[in-house]
Amino acid sequence: xxxxxxxxxxxxxxxxxxxxxxxxxxxxxxxxxxxxxxxxxxxxxxxxxxxxxxxxxxxxxxxxxxxxxxxxxxxxxxxxxxxxxxxxxxxxxxxxxxxxxxxxxxxxxxxxxxxxxxxxxxxxxxxxxxxxxxxxxxxxxxxxxxxxxxxxxxxxxxxxx
Ligand code: PNS
Numbered sequence: 001x002x003x004x005x006x007x008x009x010x011x012x013x014x015x016x017x018x019x020x021x022x023x024x025x026x027x028x029x030x031x032x033x034x035x036x037x038x039x040x041x042x043x044x045x046x047x048x049x050x051x052x053x054x055x056x057x058x059x060x061x062x063x064x065x066x067x068x069x070x071x072x073x074x075x076x077x078x079x080x081x082x083x084x085x086x087x088x089x090x091x092x093x094x095x096x097x098x099x100x101x102x103x104x105x106x107x108x109x110x111x112x113x114x115x116x117x118x119x120x121x122x123x124x125x126x127x128x129x130x131x132x133x134x135x136x137x138x139x140x141x142x143x144x145x146x147x148x149x150x151x152x153x154x155x156x157x158x159x160x161x
Pocket of ligand 1: 007008009010036037038039041069071072073074100101102104105
């Protein structure tokens with residue numbers, strides 16, 4: 001059975017992430033969406049909130065499970081005997097960031113990273129931009145799953161209280 005791990009901050013999961021996971025699932029028997037800590041980012045949502053949002057957003061996709069990573073991605077992939085890491089690329093800036101991590105994971109655990117080019121209709125969708133647009137009252141309809149839209153509005157309303 002082939003296993004892919006899709007790691008990311010997923011703060012929160014976007015329509016672009018959902019598309020990437022669905023497409024990864026067409027290539028691998030099982031996809032593990034891994035909510036991980038990126039040391040260079042301060043998340044808006046807790047790991048548990050991010051996992052729950054991803055679980056609900058991906059409920060209709062079989063062969064997908066969502067886990068939280070507390071540690072090194074390469075070690076996790078070895079533990080679950082993953083065949084590859086899958087990540088999405090929206091453009092050259094993503095590649096710039098991703099290639100250092102891909103090389104490091106290959107160095108650490110001989111792990112290959114498979115890159116899927118983002119759907120052209122979703123290249124502008126990034127969790128950070130979605131949060132910024134929502135914070136200024138802009139519409140995020142279609143950029144994130146409907147449960148995430150509600151969670152984001154709730155979080156922003158609470159933060160303002
Ligand atoms: O969605 P992001 O923020 O681009 O994802 C980056 C992430 C979380 C996948 C990366 O920071 C990561 O792998 N974190 C886990 C800790 C780890 O293994 N760091 C070394 C990466 S080579």
